[in-house]
Amino acid sequence: MHARPLEVQNGVNETRRDFSSSSSSCGKNRGVSKKKELSEKKLTRYFIDHRRVKLVAGSGGNGACTFHSEPRKEWGGPDGGNGGNGGDIVIKVTRQVKSLSSVLAVYHGQDGESGGSKNCYGRNANSTYIYVPIGTIVKDQGKTVADLSRHGQQYVAAYGGAGGKGNRFFLSNENRAPMMATPGEKGQERVLHLELRTMAHAGLVGFPNAGKSSLLRAISNAKPAVASYPFTTLNPHVGIVQYRDHEQVAVADIPGLIHGAHMNRGLGISFLRHIERCRFLLFVLDLSSPEPWAQLEHLRFELDQYDPGLSLRPRAIVANKMDLPEARENLQALRNRVTERIIPVSALTGQNTEELILHLRELYDGYLESESKAADSPVKW
Ligand SMILES: Nc1nc2c(ncn2[C@@H]2O[C@H](COP(=O)(O)OP(=O)(O)OP(=O)(O)O)[C@@H](O)[C@H]2O)c(=O)[nH]1
Numbered sequence: 001m002h003a004r005p006l007e008v009q010n011g012v013n014e015t016r017r018d019f020s021s022s023s024s025s026c027g028k029n030r031g032v033s034k035k036k037e038l039s040e041k042k043l044t045r046y047f048i049d050h051r052r053v054k055l056v057a058g059s060g061g062n063g064a065c066t067f068h069s070e071p072r073k074e075w076g077g078p079d080g081g082n083g084g085n086g087g088d089i090v091i092k093v094t095r096q097v098k099s100l101s102s103v104l105a106v107y108h109g110q111d112g113e114s115g116g117s118k119n120c121y122g123r124n125a126n127s128t129y130i131y132v133p134i135g136t137i138v139k140d141q142g143k144t145v146a147d148l149s150r151h152g153q154q155y156v157a158a159y160g161g162a163g164g165k166g167n168r169f170f171l172s173n174e175n176r177a178p179m180m181a182t183p184g185e186k187g188q189e190r191v192l193h194l195e196l197r198t199m200a201h202a203g204l205v206g207f208p209n210a211g212k213s214s215l216l217r218a219i220s221n222a223k224p225a226v227a228s229y230p231f232t233t234l235n236p237h238v239g240i241v242q243y244r245d246h247e248q249v250a251v252a253d254i255p256g257l258i259h260g261a262h263m264n265r266g267l268g269i270s271f272l273r274h275i276e277r278c279r280f281l282l283f284v285l286d287l288s289s290p291e292p293w294a295q296l297e298h299l300r301f302e303l304d305q306y307d308p309g310l311s312l313r314p315r316a317i318v319a320n321k322m323d324l325p326e327a328r329e330n331l332q333a334l335r336n337r338v339t340e341r342i343i344p345v346s347a348l349t350g351q352n353t354e355e356l357i358l359h360l361r362e363l364y365d366g367y368l369e370s371e372s373k374a375a376d377s378p379v380k381w
């Protein structure tokens with residue numbers, strides 16, 4: 001078990017290899033020849049699940065100060081139109097976007113058009129949209145201001161400034177020739193933090209190489225990359241387990257945790273955040289490794305350090321790699337040490353995955369029941 005951090009160090013090289021080969025647009029095997037060590041800091045850069053954005057909404061257009069002029073009509077009166085409103089900046093959820101990597105650091109909204117003569121009003125500016133994935137949380141100085149969990153949901157993050165008034169607006173009985181017009185207001189300026197938290201019912205939690213991605217492949221429609229080195233998975237993948245009665249359970253393959261993850265080691269805190277959103281947990285253990293129960297203790301420790309009680313969510317232990325002889329030897333020893341339900345499976349051969357799928361459904365039904373109870377309970381004032 002103590003060899004894990006070392007393994008992770010080795011895997012750091014490998015991750016670059018996988019990263020370049022898995023995204024075809026980057027070109028094949030680009031990183032393979034380069035043996036440069038990839039630091040943990042660089043590793044975390046590949047997955048963007050939080051962003052700081054500065055938003056400057058559009059300013060309103062200025063009002064115009066003009067007078068009607070026509071041949072033989074000396075005092076035509078004021079005809080300066082109002083300016084248009086500045087564009088808002090809107091954060092909008094879309095299914096098509098999977099991470100926050102496309103979100104820029106600064107956004108400027110469009111300015112409203114200025115008013116013109118002949119009572120022409122300036123055009124209002126269009127809103128600027130920032131597209132984010134489902135499960136994005138918007139925070140302003142640490143306070144959550146929006147929790148965007150549905151496709152199409154939107155949040156107006158910065159309001160555009162109102163357009164200025166033209167001199168026609170100030171026409172009154174007292175003042176027949178107003179010489180004033182107001183400038184457009186400045187758009188709202190804000191600095192927000194966006195955070196992405198995977199939305200899934202179940203989370204696969206385990207050390208790198210435990211077989212989480214293989215398991216997700218075996219039980220759901222998702223096809224995350226599988227390879228024999230740690231940190232193959234750099235982004236959470238969500239797979240859907242489909243049942244005959246059309247019920248669907250979402251399972252998230254969360255990148256491997258390592259010892260010290262709560263202190264941001266490895267892929268660290270960013271992934272603990274994703275686990276936080278899962279209703280129930282499946283601890284995936286590589287049973288072919290020596291003393292697999294130590295993996296479980298480490299995982300629990302990391303979860304509880306991040307959020308006390310997180311490891312106590314409804315859960316099951318998935319004893320993976322049961323096709324290997326060492327795993328069969330370890331299973332009984334694990335059973336003697338752990339009271340929770342253990343489901344022995346082999347993600348590689350698909351052995352006993354039905355039991356896991358059925359147990360997942362039990363956990364899901366339990367979750368639905370607790371949700372409906374919570375909805376029925378009277379609200380306390
Ligand atoms: N023999 C055997 N090998 C398995 C089994 N499940 C996974 N593996 C192998 O274990 C290695 C790691 O599998 P992954 O599914 O990539 O592991 P992971 O937990 O997703 O790893 P990270 O994404 O790095 O955290 C691969 O070489 C798999 O082929 C299993 O049930 N039996």
Ligand SMILES: [Mg+2]
Nearest residue numbers: 212213232233
């Ligand atoms: Mg994986």
